[in-house]
Amino acid sequence: MPxxxxxxxxxxxxxxxxxxxxxxxxxxxxxALVTHPAGVSFSDLARLCDLTDGNLSRHLDVLAKxxxxxxxxxxxxxxxxxxxxxxxxxxxxxxxxxxxLEKVLRDAAAQEDAADEAAKTRTRPGLAxx
Amino acid sequence: MPxxxxxxxxxxxxxxxxxxxxxxxxxxxxxALVTHPAGVSFSDLARLCDLTDGNLSRHLDVLAKxxxxxxxxxxxxxxxxxxxxxxxxxxxxxxxxxxxLEKVLRDAAAQEDAADEAAKTRTRPGLAxx
Numbered sequence: 001m002p003x004x005x006x007x008x009x010x011x012x013x014x015x016x017x018x019x020x021x022x023x024x025x026x027x028x029x030x031x032a033l034v035t036h037p038a039g040v041s042f043s044d045l046a047r048l049c050d051l052t053d054g055n056l057s058r059h060l061d062v063l064a065k066x067x068x069x070x071x072x073x074x075x076x077x078x079x080x081x082x083x084x085x086x087x088x089x090x091x092x093x094x095x096x097x098x099x100x101l102e103k104v105l106r107d108a109a110a111q112e113d114a115a116d117e118a119a120k121t122r123t124r125p126g127l128a129x130x
Numbered sequence: 131m132p133x134x135x136x137x138x139x140x141x142x143x144x145x146x147x148x149x150x151x152x153x154x155x156x157x158x159x160x161x162a163l164v165t166h167p168a169g170v171s172f173s174d175l176a177r178l179c180d181l182t183d184g185n186l187s188r189h190l191d192v193l194a195k196x197x198x199x200x201x202x203x204x205x206x207x208x209x210x211x212x213x214x215x216x217x218x219x220x221x222x223x224x225x226x227x228x229x230x231l232e233k234v235l236r237d238a239a240a241q242e243d244a245a246d247e248a249a250k251t252r253t254r255p256g257l258a259x260x
Contacts, residue, residue, distance in 0.1 A: 012158035013180035022154055028142035031237050035244045050143035098238055101231065107161050108228055114165045 012107070016100035020066045021093065025051060026059050030086070030094050033069065039085035060084060068093060142237070146230035150196045151223065155181060156189050160216070160224050163199065169215035190214060198223060 021030060028049045033040060040048070046056045063069040068090030072083045086094065151160060158179045163170060170178070176186045193199040198220030202213045216224065 009177050010180035012162040012178050014154060014158050015180075017154045017157070019154060022152070024144060024147045024149060024152055027147070027234060028144050031234060032142040034238055047139050048142050050140035050145075094238075098235060101235060104157060104161060105228060105231060105235070108164055108224075 014100060014104060016096065017104070018093070018097060020062060020068070021097045023059070023062075025049065025055065026063060029056070029059055029063065029084075030068070030090070030097075033084060033086045034091065034094060036085065039070075039072065039083040042082035042084060045084055063090070144230060144234060146226065147234070148223070148227060150192060150198070151227045153189070153192075155179065155185065156193060159186070159189055159193065159214075160198070160220070163214060163216045164221065164224060166215065169200075169202065169213040172212035172214060175214055193220070 021027065029045065029051075032045060032048045042053075042056065045051075046053055049056065051059070060069060060071060064071055067087055070085050070087050072085070074081050074083070151157065159175065159181075162175060162178045172183075172186065175181075176183055179186065181189070190199060190201060194201055197217055200215050200217050202215070204211050204213070
């Protein structure tokens, strides 16, 4: 069906959408952290992202193992206080990821435009109406 | 750390990023299908998305169970021929998903701007340089 088989191969593979960053909860965590170079407390981050402590811990582990976030455990007075921040590598990788995400949106928009055009000029009835 | 605790709760939860659509391979499949109202053959779709037949089958099952794609099994001459197309619901849900994705990009861009501003006016040294 595609016009140019060789060029089209892998056209929609989006290899740049690294699953470590793309997972929905982690995407929220990264978006929350990108504005706070000095870090966000664990409890604030859980609230901002609407995650349980257990879920947040699990996702932060994944991000920390990939060297994208840094977890600092300290004290605020006598109470333990954990702070999370993007690493420089994390900031760079997240920016690269966002560029890929923009590409998906551009592709989908272009595809929708093409489909609208095709629907207008098509003589035989199509499958989907939407 | 956030200025307004009540308003900020769940600020980065992105509930609209339905995992059925957000998963990387399925996002590629949906983007490929959105231009073809009459459907794409299974083999073309595998090539476009750079997926093995097994992986494509697995992801199409997830999308079909959610009523987002329709799989039509037929014949081309004597050879079995499978066609995949978005359902009207699938097209609608994918459009809604793309709106959410745009929100993530806007949030991240706004957050980056805010971080740049904060870095300029901050007197104490920040954690991350980027």
